[in-house]
Amino acid sequence: MATAELVLGLLSGGPAHGYDVKRGHDAWFPDSRPLAFGQVYTTLGRLERDGLVEVVDKTSGGGPDRTVYALTSKGRDHLTDWLNDPVPPAWGSADEVLRKLVAAVRTGGDAAGFLARQRANHLRRIRELRETPADDDPTSPLVREYIVAHLDADLRWLDTALDRISEQRGTRS
Numbered sequence: 001m002a003t004a005e006l007v008l009g010l011l012s013g014g015p016a017h018g019y020d021v022k023r024g025h026d027a028w029f030p031d032s033r034p035l036a037f038g039q040v041y042t043t044l045g046r047l048e049r050d051g052l053v054e055v056v057d058k059t060s061g062g063g064p065d066r067t068v069y070a071l072t073s074k075g076r077d078h079l080t081d082w083l084n085d086p087v088p089p090a091w092g093s094a095d096e097v098l099r100k101l102v103a104a105v106r107t108g109g110d111a112a113g114f115l116a117r118q119r120a121n122h123l124r125r126i127r128e129l130r131e132t133p134a135d136d137d138p139t140s141p142l143v144r145e146y147i148v149a150h151l152d153a154d155l156r157w158l159d160t161a162l163d164r165i166s167e168q169r170g171t172r173s
Contacts, residue, residue: 003043007040009083010028015057017066017068018040019037019066021044027137053071055068056070112166119159119162
């Protein structure tokens with residue numbers, strides 16, 4: 001995931017501190033894993049080191065320090081370049097599923113059982129996404145449709161893999 005570029009995108013609306021960046025990310029992607037505070041601050045530190053963001057205010061009102069960050073012109077250019085650059089097709093999250101399947105097949109593990117459990121997990125996630133109302137944010141349905149489409153494609157692959165494994169073992173269902 002391009003966390004640094006997402007942080008730049010979140011800061012493109014104006015200066016913010018880490019808590020606002022985290023909250024903004026989680027609002028942009030409500031159906032995904034929340035961004036960890038540690039990741040936010042590590043990313044902001046790297047972006048500052050690289051001259052893509054700068055500290056514009058530091059306050060301490062009796063609590064923890066609040067450092068406010070803003071995009072630099074270099075950061076804005078980097079964000080624009082990132083937004084204009086198409087993403088190459090990648091394995092994504094299927095990488096771990098494929099690795100587990102290959103390991104199960106090669107080690108004599110229960111590959112068919114693994115595929116069935118993975119399939120059930122994908123179906124459960126699709127059901128959750130379809131049953132839970134989307135946020136009012138105009139991008140929320142786009143994010144949700146993207147996730148469901150990828151889960152659906154994974155399901156088709158899981159079914160194909162199960163058929164092939166069953167054929168190889170002579171137990172085709």
